[in-house]
Amino acid sequence: MKNDELLKEKKISSELIYKGKIIDVYKDKVECPNGHISYRELIRHCKASCILAFNDKGNILLERQYRYPYDEVIYEFPAGKCDAGEDPKDTAVRELEEETGYHANNIEFLGVMYPSCAYTDEVIHLYVAKDLIKTKQHLDENEALMIEEVSLDKLKEMINEGKVVDAKTLCALTYYFCKNNK
């Protein structure tokens, strides 16, 4: 779109501030559309996948997981980072099985989401999984989580009560609602 060109910023230079384990931090110098020089602080993060999974009772798998930045235990759909070169769909199947002990025989792409577009480049790929087969949970060494299952109606009620605040979880539901007119 021609109009979009009028909104773009041009990178002038990029400074690596911190090379971490899960995030790299950069401060880039840019030219704004009005010609002014400005700076953008940003995080580079690998891709990730998140799964809305229905079990054989038609209930949705929810995790309770401690999240350090908030010092809170929150509800989330199963999710995890893509290994280097891994297809996000394979990540979704792998992480679902590792975290919940269910293998998905049916997994469909819902869409992607950009968590916080001003300062991170993370892309989370969202899937819906069905036809689950019980296998075995394989948590990472320092990973701790608990699995619950809830109906879609109960999950909507929990959202209305402010009990589900995780963005990837809410975004997967938006796609699911839009695709299924629910």
Place this chain on the structure above:
Amino acid sequence: MKNDELLKEKKISSELIYKGKIIDVYKDKVECPNGHISYRELIRHCKASCILAFNDKGNILLERQYRYPYDEVIYEFPAGKCDAGEDPKDTAVRELEEETGYHANNIEFLGVMYPSCAYTDEVIHLYVAKDLIKTKQHLDENEALMIEEVSLDKLKEMINEGKVVDAKTLCALTYYFCKNNK
């Protein structure tokens, strides 16, 4: 909940890696629930607000905005960072007016969302705005965006086509769908 205590990590120490303009970066040493020592890289970011705004035709206000981390122009609902001490509801009214030139006489809280809970502590407060009065757009000096308006049905179609990927925008819609059974 007693079970939640079993999931928590304990902070041992915190190292400031980078004090930036919009983000601060920390590397914290923690004790995991299994007693192991690990590290958490995290971003501290101020609160923000985002607004699902309906105009007098019942259409929704959408912005097209360039987002440097993705080098893309994307669709988003109006949004912005809370000033120090500012109530997120006041931020919502202020940012809607600054970015779109509409003052909202009716603004209701939908819920909050955590953009990427593993590594940022940002909380985005989501609102629905109605009864808009045309006033005047006041963009920040280096801010460039374009306003469009679409019906809710059109927006759902755009989501199904993968044209709307911004998390705060999708999350505001989840809350709206759940509260209104749409």
